[in-house]
Amino acid sequence: MRFLKNKLFILLAVTVAILIIMGLSVRKNSKVNSVSNVLTVVLSPFQEFINYIGDRVEGAADYLQNVEALNQENEALKLRISELEKEVKELSDYREKNKELKEALNIKDQFSDVEFLGANIIAKDIGNWFNIFTIDRGITDGITVDSAVITKDGLVGRVISSDLVSSKVITIIDEDSTVSARLSKTRDLVFVKGDLQLKNEGLCRLDNIFPDVDISVGDTIETSGLGGIYPKGIIIGKVKEVRRKSSDLNRYAIIEPAVDFKRLEEVFVLESKDNFDKVGEDNR
């Protein structure tokens, strides 16, 4: 009987200890989270290797299937390139002009003090509930928690924790994610939230649409810059469908993100430059 009591006591003590650790690790930048390094540092080279092999295999399979199609596409693309080159020449003129005008107006360029860090996705989330992935850049590369993550198409999400050589990124389609956004057309403020039901199709939902807001299918949604995590003006996606429950007061929209979350391979992490310079000192 005493033995059983003893065991129960141990179980209780372990449970309480884990609960305390959980409580401590909830805090942002908590030191407890560095425990993860034990595993992530060892595992990430293997994950990178497997992903590399996977990409190669996929690439080879694609190659064998598509040689014919690629030849045709190549011809078409060559034509397109010559067209685009003309356009580029025109546009570069505009760019110069734009730059001069901006300087004249003294507009602060939001991306001028931001560093773009390229990163590869090396692992996906383990369970089925969340949409979190791991990238191959960590504290040593200057990644900090709450940095925005984007691709060339649009917003992907933000960094939720960074280990030594890898970081975890939560996507905007995860149920835990909320982004303050704006309708590009009317400048109305809205929220983009992840949804468990829409997640699997790679979609998310738009909340907080006031009755007087004029919203229609095909409208572009961009980040508002409020909240301090995501810089202003990053494309999130397009409105796919507007649904109303009972009245105009109670409606939400389905968003099709500009990023294809199923085929995501490389992303950019936005780090502010002052942060980036400081990192070297912090690590020492």
Add this chain to the structure above:
Amino acid sequence: MRVKIVSYAVLIFIIALIQSTVLGSISVFNVKPNLLLILIVSVALLGSNVEGAVIGFFCGLTQDMLSGRVIGFYALLGLYLGLGVAFINKRLYRENVLVAIFTTFISTIVYEFAVYFFSMFFKGSLDLVFPFKYVILPEAVYNSIVSIVIFLIVLKINHWSEELDRLSRRY
């Protein structure tokens, strides 16, 4: 015992690696099996309380480190799952694969409901039908099928370890 510890550690490492990389590409209906959960059930089914609890804790901790938001959440769940399964294993004919399949099925439902409850329910998503129909049930079925493979591996390890123990006792 030493054989068990080493081989379980290696098994957790390999499973974590597979789970976080290639498993996404073999998901069915957007659901992938949870190999770590299956490992917990298999080990707990064949071993003692302590074994179940310890392996549950470490599998959970692995999941926390790789994809959790909080360190300790999955570790705690895993610990209790391992303990729970180890408690009932005395009543079952435990080296039967069918028992493993059935236990995995039930465990997955309980475990995933617990995960959903603690991580989503309190945030205001009150829907219970959708997650059950589209995440938990398919995962339970998928887990049960995959559990055959993992259970047989764990069974091998157990036999092997027993054999070695017997040999060392004889001399």
